[in-house]
Amino acid sequence: MLRHVEVDLQTLSQEARRSLPAVKEAAERVLGDIRRASAALAPTGGALDVYRHAAFISQLLHPFTLACNHADASKRVLTVALAAIQRFVTADLVPAAEYANIIRVLEIQVRAAWSWAGGTTTQSGGANDQLRPRDPRRHARTCRRRATRRRCG
Secondary structure, eight states: OOHHHHHHHHHHHHHTTOOOOOOOOOOHHHHOOOOOOOHHTTTTOOOOOGOOOOOHHHHHHHHHHHHHOOOTTTTHHHHHHHHHHHHHHHHTOOGGHHHHHHHHHHHHHHHHHHHHHOEOOSOOOOOOOOOOOOOHHHHHHHHHHHHHHHOOO
8 A cells, every 4th residue: 555655646746746836745745754654664674554543644645635626637636636545445544534525625526527518516615516507508509609600700
């Protein structure tokens, strides 16, 4: 698990270097913490049971949830971040306190994907926002106008 997290953090850092500098910094900070923890445990031959500590897991998850917090993040950044979050959830390593944060960033990505696909969301910004499809009549009018412009122009 440690190797996968390190590789994911390195990839996330490289992919986010220009577009998301805060994600890059968070990933590099956690990479340094992992290396220090590994170096401290290596001479003793101790197992990496530090992964069971909720604070350490939350720290490991932070760069990935931070990347998913951006609705305009690149496809590659989101792929790496969501795969890492899935790995943590599948391994049952996520502390209970982090589930709300994971659900929140997943909702952000669902809304971004929905709006990209042509749907709209309600504008209140509250927890009870509903995803609703685009009005088909309005969509048809827009398509007819675009087609007319192309023929006339």
